[in-house]
Amino acid sequence: MKGYAMLGIGKTGWIEKEEPICGPLDAICRPIAVAPCTSDVHTVWEGAIGDRSDMILGHEAVGEVVEVGSLVKDFKPGDKVVIPAITPDWNSIEAQDGYPMHSGGMLGGWKFSNIKDGVFGEFFNVNDADGNLSLLPDGLDPAAACMLSDMVPTGFHGSELAQVEYGDTVCVIGIGPVGLMGVAGAALKGASYLYAVGSRPDCARVAMEYGATEIINYKNGDIVEQIMEKTNGKGVDKVITAGGGVDVIGTAVKMLKPGGRVGNINYFGGEDYIMIPRAEWGVGMGHKYIVGGLMPAGRLRMQKLASLLVTGRLDTSKLLTHRFEGFDKIEEALMLMKDKPSNLIKPVVTIKW
Amino acid sequence: MKGYAMLGIGKTGWIEKEEPICGPLDAICRPIAVAPCTSDVHTVWEGAIGDRSDMILGHEAVGEVVEVGSLVKDFKPGDKVVIPAITPDWNSIEAQDGYPMHSGGMLGGWKFSNIKDGVFGEFFNVNDADGNLSLLPDGLDPAAACMLSDMVPTGFHGSELAQVEYGDTVCVIGIGPVGLMGVAGAALKGASYLYAVGSRPDCARVAMEYGATEIINYKNGDIVEQIMEKTNGKGVDKVITAGGGVDVIGTAVKMLKPGGRVGNINYFGGEDYIMIPRAEWGVGMGHKYIVGGLMPAGRLRMQKLASLLVTGRLDTSKLLTHRFEGFDKIEEALMLMKDKPSNLIKPVVTIKW
C-alpha cells in the first residue's frame, strides 16, 4: 500500500509498505478525512522524537473500518469511525490510575506516527478497537469531525487541567488551532473574561467567534503587564498555555492569582529547563498549580466530544481554512502546515475511495 | 419605614417598622430592584419555615448602600450593589469547612425573610458587608442583575453538585426560573444533550433558548421511560432536579447511569421521606451520587456570576416576563408569583427613590 512518510529527519515522501496486520483486538481502517498537525512538522523537521525512517505520518483521522480482529465486539467493516490521536492500552496500570495517555510509560498512549505507522496510509491499524474507536455520528461532516482526533480533546484539556469554573477570568496563550479550541473549551466551561494572546488577524477573529472577550497582542507590550492592567493588578484565575516556548509557563505564573492554575497543552521541544519565577510563584507557597498533560482519548472521550458537535455546542469547521480532496493531497496539506501562511489555521484532506 | 411583610401564616400586608440598625460589619441598603421568589410563597402560604409575624419578606435584590459599619472597608454610601439571598458568616466553622451557606448550622446562611427582615423594606440590613456585597458592574440592568441574588447561583449550583462535564448528557427536571438557570448552567458547563422536563410552553421555549436540546413533557408519558428511550436504554450522565415533590429524586436515580450524579436544587416542603429505589440505586453499590444543596453565595460568587452577564455568556432578561416599577408594586408582583399564571416566569420590581 501507499503512505506518506517521514524518511528521516527533514525528509518526507510517498512510500510503498506492507498493509498493516490486524491483531485480535485491532481494527484496520481506511482514512476518509485526515489533517496534518504541527506535531508532524516537529517530528520531521525538528526531529523532536528522534529519527525515524519510512514511518507513515499523521494522527488525526476519520476513517472507515475495513477489518476487525476476532475479539472486537462493537465494530464491523463498513463502520465510519472517529480515531483519536492517542490510543491507550486500557488495561495498563497507568490507565487504571486515571492516566490512559501514559499507558506503558510517559506519553505511551501516543502510538500513531510515533511508535507505529500513522494515518497517512491507505490503511492503518488501530489498537484496541473497542476501546479506542467511536462511531461517526450521522450527519457530521468527516472533515469537521476530524478535529475530534486531536485539536478538540487537546484544546479542551487545557480547561480541564486548569479547572475552569463559572465566572473565572481566563487567559489562553496561543491561538493556533489548539489554542482556539482552548478558547472554545474555556468558554464552554463557564469562563467569563477570556483573554486570548496572539497576533495573527485571522486567528484573532476566530478566537473572538469562539468566545474570547479580548485579544492580547504581544506586539502591544509585555503580555503580563497587559493582563495585570486589565485585571486591576489582580491577575487571572486560570491560564491555558497553548503556544510559545518553555518561557510561556513562567509568563503564565506571573499573571496568575494565588490559588490559580496553569494548564499546559504545549509540547515543548527545546531547552533543558522550564523556569518558574520564584517570587511570583509565592516563594513556593502561593498555591499556583502547574500542570501539563497529553490529551485524554479513547472511545468515550470521542463520543462525548462528538456529541458537542452534534448538539451544536461547538463548530469545528471554523478551524478549517484549507480543504483538500484526495489522498494524494496529503503532501500539499502537510507542506502548508510546515510553511504556516498567515491565513492558515488548519488544513484538512477528505478522501473518497 | 415601610415594608411588605408576612403577618402570619397565609397573611401578608404593608407594615411600618423601625429602620434596621447598622452593626460594625454591616451595611444598610435601599432596594433598587427586587424580585419575589417561590420561597416567599412557600414561607407565607405553606408555612414552610414555621410561623412569623411582621417579618418583611424578600431575599432577591439589587440595592444602593446608604450606611456602612465602622469596620467595613470596601463599600460606602452610594455604591450600587448586588445582594445575595444567602449571606454567610464567613468566619464560622462551617464556612471554613467549605459550606458557608450552612454557617452556624444547617441552612444558617439563609437570613433574609427567614431569621431577619428581608429586602421588601425601604431599608434592609446586610450582615458582613465586605464579605457579602458586590458592586453592580457598570451598565448592567438592575432588574437583570437581580437574578444574581438567587436564580442564577441556585440554578447553576445544580451543575456544580452534579459535576457536569464536557459532553455529558444531562436532564434538568423542572423549568421554572430556577430550572431554567439549571439549563443555562448545564449548557455553560459543557453539557451536550440536555433534556428539560416541563410542560408550560413559555418556559419550554425559553429552555430551548437557554440551551436545552429537547423538551420532555410528562404529559407524553413517564419521563423515565422517555429518557431511557432517547438514550438507548443507557440513561443520562447527570440529573438536576429543580422542581417536583420529593418523588423527583427517585425519578432522577432511575434515569441515571452508574457513576452518575443527581444535583438537587429543590427545597422540599412536604413529606417525611425521600425514597430512593433500591434496585435502580444499584442495591447500594451503583455509585449514583445524590446530593442537594443551598446556593453558594457571598461577594466572590456574586462577582463571578455577574461577570457572566457582563461578558454576555448569560442573559437573565429572558426570565423577566413581568416588570413593575415602584416600591408599592411589590405586593402585586408577589401575588403574581403566588398565582403563577401560565405565562409567568419571573416578575421583577424596579424602584427609583
Place this chain on the structure above:
Amino acid sequence: MKGYAMLGIGKTGWIEKEEPICGPLDAICRPIAVAPCTSDVHTVWEGAIGDRSDMILGHEAVGEVVEVGSLVKDFKPGDKVVIPAITPDWNSIEAQDGYPMHSGGMLGGWKFSNIKDGVFGEFFNVNDADGNLSLLPDGLDPAAACMLSDMVPTGFHGSELAQVEYGDTVCVIGIGPVGLMGVAGAALKGASYLYAVGSRPDCARVAMEYGATEIINYKNGDIVEQIMEKTNGKGVDKVITAGGGVDVIGTAVKMLKPGGRVGNINYFGGEDYIMIPRAEWGVGMGHKYIVGGLMPAGRLRMQKLASLLVTGRLDTSKLLTHRFEGFDKIEEALMLMKDKPSNLIKPVVTIKW
C-alpha cells in the same frame, strides 16, 4: 474438575465440571487461599442475585497461575497472584469513565460466582489477566493476602466514598469483616474520633485494635442519639455504612453534619426503597452527600493495597478467626459463614496442591 457450587436457591454441594477454557487475554488459576463471603450466603440462601444452578461459588482468592492466554504479557504459569473479587473489562466505556466496576452495565465487573464460576473450584478463569491479576508479594501469608480480594478494597472504599480527611470525626456502622476494614481504612486516612457501631464483643475488640476510639452499641439506646450526645449535638463529619438493612442510610443522614458524606459499602438485598429523612437531609439543601459503590478492583488496586500489608500499615490477619487447611474444607468454612457464630469474623481456607 471438582468445585463447590450453588445447586439452586438454598442448596449447595460438590460438583464435577469441565475445566475452564483460557481465552487469549485470560489466565487459569488454582486457588491457594480462599475465603467465603457473606455475599455467597446471600446468593445461595437468599437468592439475592436470582437462581443459579451448578454455579461454583467464591470470589475471594489468592492463587497460582497455571495457564495464560496468547495475549497475556505480564504473567506466566507458576506465578502466585492475588485475584480481586471484581474483574472489570478495562476498555469498556464505564471503565473509561472512572467506574470499571460497572463495566458493561451496573455492577458488571462482578463476574465470579455471579455470571461465571467462582474461585471454589480446582481451577478458575480470570478475565483480562494483565489488567486484573497482581503478583503476591514475597513473604505475604496467602491467607492474610486473601483479604485483599474483597474485604480490604470494599472496606477501604467506604472512606474513599465518604472522603475522610485529616481529623474528621467518623462513624462506621457495622463491624463485621467489611466494617472492620472500614474502621481500619478510616484510621488510615486520617480520622480522629472514630465511632464503631456494633455489639459483638470479639468484633468490638478488633475494631478498637483497628483504630476505633469508641464502640457504640445499639443495645444501649438509639445510635443517632448516642452519636449526637458524643458530638455535642454537632453530628459527625462522615459515616461509613457497612451493615444493617436499608434503614442504615437514613440513620447515617441523621447523624451527619451539613456538608457531610455517607459512604455506603453495603449490598442491600431487600425492601423496595431506601428512605432519606427529608428534614435531616436539610429539606434537600443540606449538602449531605449519599453514595454507595462496589469496590474498585483490578491490578493496580491490588498492588497498592498489598503494599499496605507489606509495609505493615495494615494487618488483615486479625480478621482471620477461623483457619482451615485443604480444598475439601471449603464447605465447612462456608457453613460457618452462614451460621455466623458469635466469635466469627472471617474464615479462610488454605490449599496445598
Place this chain on the structure above:
Amino acid sequence: MKGYAMLGIGKTGWIEKEEPICGPLDAICRPIAVAPCTSDVHTVWEGAIGDRSDMILGHEAVGEVVEVGSLVKDFKPGDKVVIPAITPDWNSIEAQDGYPMHSGGMLGGWKFSNIKDGVFGEFFNVNDADGNLSLLPDGLDPAAACMLSDMVPTGFHGSELAQVEYGDTVCVIGIGPVGLMGVAGAALKGASYLYAVGSRPDCARVAMEYGATEIINYKNGDIVEQIMEKTNGKGVDKVITAGGGVDVIGTAVKMLKPGGRVGNINYFGGEDYIMIPRAEWGVGMGHKYIVGGLMPAGRLRMQKLASLLVTGRLDTSKLLTHRFEGFDKIEEALMLMKDKPSNLIKPVVTIKW
C-alpha cells in the same frame, strides 16, 4: 510590655513595647508555650521578608486569652487556646475562593512576625478570634500542642497538596520538623512505601518512628537514582518537598511517575527561578502536578488537627528535643534554632505567669 524582637537584619534582642490593642473582633493572649521556627531564623539572619525593626518575633504558640473584643462570641478571658501561625481574614475574596492563607494577597494570612508583632511578647493580638482561635483540648500538653500552630498543618499540607492515597509510594525530601510532620502526615493518609530523604541520625530515627519505611541519604549517592532503583525504575507516586533549595522541585519531578504530584511545603528564600527539567516533566505533557502552598489555618483546622493528638493518632512530643521553661528562655531557644546542633529537632519554651 516585654518582647523578643528582630531589631534589624541580623540583630535580635529584648525590647519594651506598648501592649497590643484589642479590636472588636480580636483577642489578646499571653503565651504559655511558644516555639521558634526556622522561618524566624530566615527572617532575622537572611532578611527573607525584608528589613524590620523592633518587630516581636514568633508565630507558634499556645496561649491564654486575656481580653476579647466586643464582637467576639466564642472565647473569653481565661480560655486556653491554640493559635495558628497563619490567621486569615475569613471574609476576604481569597478565603471565599478556598485560599484563606492568601487573604488580602499572596501569603496575606501570614501576619505574626511579618506584618505585625509575633507571639514572643508578654501579650499578643490575634485577629478574628472566633475564626482563628481554638480551645486547647483538656489534657493536652501545651508544649506538644504548640506544634499545631505550624509544624503539623504545614507538614500535613504536603500530603494534601500531593493528594496521597491508599497504597501510594511517597518520597518526603527533608526531615527537619516540618519534613517529619510530612512523613507522619503521609503515613496517616495511607502511604505504603515512604522514603524519607535526610542524613541526620536523630531525625532519621524519628522519621522511622513516624512511619518512614526507609531513609534515603544523599551521602550514599544521587537521591533520584536511589529512588529509581528502589522503585524498579518506575518512580514514586507522590513527592513532598520539605527541605533543600529551589533545586528540590526538579529533583522531585525526576523521581515522579506520570500523573504524580509534587506537594511543596518549603519557603524558598533565594534564587530567581525554580527549574523544571523539560524531558522528565514529559515535555510539558506528563501530568506531573507541581504545587506548593502555605499551610491552611484557622479554627477548624486547629480543632481537627488537635483531635488527632487527643485520639492518639499523632504524637508531636517526639519533635521536642529541647524543652525550656520561662519567658526569658525564648532567646536561648531561638539561638538553638539558629545554630541547629545535630541533635536538634525542635525547641519549645513553656511559660508560667
